[in-house]
Structure formats: structure tokens, C-alpha cells
Amino acid sequence: DSGVTQTPKHLITATGQRVTLRCSPRSGDLSVYWYQQSLDQGLQFLIQYYNGEERAKGNILERFSAQQFPDLHSELNLSSLELGDSALYFCASSVGGSGGENEQFFGPGTRLTVL
Amino acid sequence: GQSLEQPSEVTAVEGAIVQINCTYQTSGFYGLSWYQQHDGGAPTFLSYNGLDGLEETGRFSSFLSRSDSYGYLLLQELQMKDSASYFCAVREHRGGSYIPTFGRGTSLIVHP
Numbered sequence: 001d002s003g004v005t006q007t008p009k010h011l012i013t014a015t016g017q018r019v020t021l022r023c024s025p026r027s028g029d030l031s032v033y034w035y036q037q038s039l040d041q042g043l044q045f046l047i048q049y050y051n052g053e054e055r056a057k058g059n060i061l062e063r064f065s066a067q068q069f070p071d072l073h074s075e076l077n078l079s080s081l082e083l084g085d086s087a088l089y090f091c092a093s094s095v096g097g098s099g100g101e102n103e104q105f106f107g108p109g110t111r112l113t114v115l
Numbered sequence: 116g117q118s119l120e121q122p123s124e125v126t127a128v129e130g131a132i133v134q135i136n137c138t139y140q141t142s143g144f145y146g147l148s149w150y151q152q153h154d155g156g157a158p159t160f161l162s163y164n165g166l167d168g169l170e171e172t173g174r175f176s177s178f179l180s181r182s183d184s185y186g187y188l189l190l191q192e193l194q195m196k197d198s199a200s201y202f203c204a205v206r207e208h209r210g211g212s213y214i215p216t217f218g219r220g221t222s223l224i225v226h227p
Contacts, residue, residue, distance in 0.1 A: 002157060033215065043158070043202060043217040056212035090157060102148055102165070102206075104215070106157035 003027065004107035006091050012113045018079040021110045025072055025093030031055065032074040033094070033104060034066055038087040049074055050096075078112070086114045119203055119218035126224045127193055135188045135201050135221045143208030147179050147186040150202045152220070158202060161188070190223070198225045 003026035013019055025032050034046040045058035049068035060066075063081075068074040078085060088111050092104040119139045127133040137147065146165040150158040162170055164179035164186060176189040190197055200220040206213045 002159070035217075042219040043204075045215050045217070048212075048215075056214055058214055092158075102146055102163040103160040106159065108157050 002105040002107065004091060004093050004105050006089075006107035006110050008110060009108065010111050010113075012115065013081060014115055015081055015083060017081050017114075018077065019081065019112065021076040021078070021089055021091075021112075023074045023076070023091030023093075023107055025074070025091075026105050029093035029095050029105070030072065031094045031096060032068055032072070033092040034060075034074070034076050035090040035092065036087045037090060037109075041087075043090070046076070081114045083114050086112055088112075118207065118216050119205065121201075121203055121218040121221045123219070124222045124224065126226065128226050129193055129195060131193050132189065132191045133193060133223065135190075135203075135223070137186050137188075137203035137218055139184050139186075139203070139205050141205050141207045141216070144181065144184075145206040145208065145213065147177070148204045149175075149177055149188045150204060150217075151199050152202065153199045161201075193225050195225050195227065198223060 005024045007022045030051045033048045036044045046060040047066050048056040052068050063079050066076045088109045090106050090109045092106045094104050118141050121137045148163045149161040152158040162177040169178045174191045179186040200222050202217045202220045204217045
């Protein structure tokens with residue numbers, strides 16, 4: 001158990017819909033990262049927040065957005081869902097956010113299925 | 116394009132030693148990390164190399180050569196439970212941010 005929690009574990013929805021994935025980092029960690037993992041793409045970095053502020057942005061679609069709240073939990077919002085958005089979405093946390101930390105702790109993931 | 120290259124699959128027998136290679140092309144290199152992921156599970160951190168040389172953690176070792184843009188993960192005394200995917204990862208400094216980038220992963224299959 002990494003100490004990172006993600007809800008829900010599974011999510012099944014239809015194309016065109018909007019969903020929200022939730023992540024709580026390990027106690028004391030200020031950074032939250034979001035990743036998308038699909039069979040043919042591996043682990044793709046989406047976005048990082050550090051202490052409530054966006055810190056780094058990866059290959060995140062405009063239909064996707066995220067935020068980190070004052071209690072440090074984070075939410076990833078996915079809208080206008082397409083079949084290709086079906087994937088495992090991981091949240092990870094780390095202590096720092098400036099790039100000096102090397103270890104990220106991953107949550108169990110949310111499996112999103114878009115029908 | 117893909118910044119990291121690693122083999123898609125490696126097979127070995129229980130008790131053997133296996134090496135998983137990773138080559139990278141990045142700007143602003145800040146170290147190479149390795150993660151293990153069992154089927155359906157979350158990636159877990161194994162090791163990090165910031166400087167050239169070998170880092171050892173129990174049965175696992177990781178090596179880095181920055182001049183060759185190359186690293187490897189060495190797994191000794193293989194056990195069935197080591198069957199998993201192994202990812203190398205780097206942090207690239209781009210546009211003032213540190214971007215984590217993962218390889219596509221190497222599936223290790225350990226046979227009895």
C-alpha cells in the first residue's frame with residue numbers, strides 16, 4: 001500500500017459524457033501527478049500539481065483538466081469522452097515538486113471504460 | 116517521438132540473472148529511475164541513478180552511463196514473483212518544468 005488513494009476503482013460511461021477522478025496523496029506529499037496508461041501507449045504523463053499550483057504539463061488533451069485543492073487532494077476531469085479515452089488512470093505523489101525528488105508513489109488507479 | 120527505448124519482452128528461468136537495458140534521448144537529463152508494475156497493479160519505485168555507476172538494492176541493481184545515454188536494471192536470483200513489467204523513466208527539463216517520461220516497459224517472464 002503506497003498511501004495514495006484513488007476513487008473510483010472502476011468507471012464505465014458513455015461517449016460524450018464527463019467524469020471526475022479523485023486522488024488523495026500520501027500524508028506529507030505536496031505533489032500530485034496524473035498519468036494515463038493504455039495498452040499501446042504505456043504510461044503517459046498528463047499533469048503535475050504542487051501545493052495547489054500547476055507545476056508541469058504533459059500530453060494532456062484540452063478536454064481534460066485537473067486541479068489540486070487546499071487539502072492537497074486532486075481531481076482529474078475528463079469531458080466529451082471518446083472511446084480512445086478508455087484506459088487506466090494513475091495518480092502519483094511525491095514530497096517535493098521542484099524536480100529534486102526521484103521517487104513517486106502511485107495509487108491503485110482508476111480503470112475507465114468508455115462505451 | 117519516444118525518448119526512451121527498452122526491449123518489449125525478456126524471458127528467463129528461476130534463479131537466473133537478467134538485464135533490462137534502457138537507452139534515452141533527452142534534453143536536460145536529471146537521472147534515470149526504474150519502476151516495477153505487476154499486471155493490473157500500480158507501478159512501484161525500484162531504484163534511481165543520478166550519477167554514473169552501479170546502485171545496488173538487494174537482488175536488484177541499476178547502472179547508468181551518462182556519456183552513453185544508457186542504463187540497465189539487473190535482477191539476480193530471479194523468482195517467479197519477479198514476473199512483471201519494468202519501466203525506465205527520466206525527468207526532462209522542458210520549458211522551465213521537469214517532465215516525467217516513461218519508457219514503454221519491458222515485460223519480464225520468469226519460467227520455473
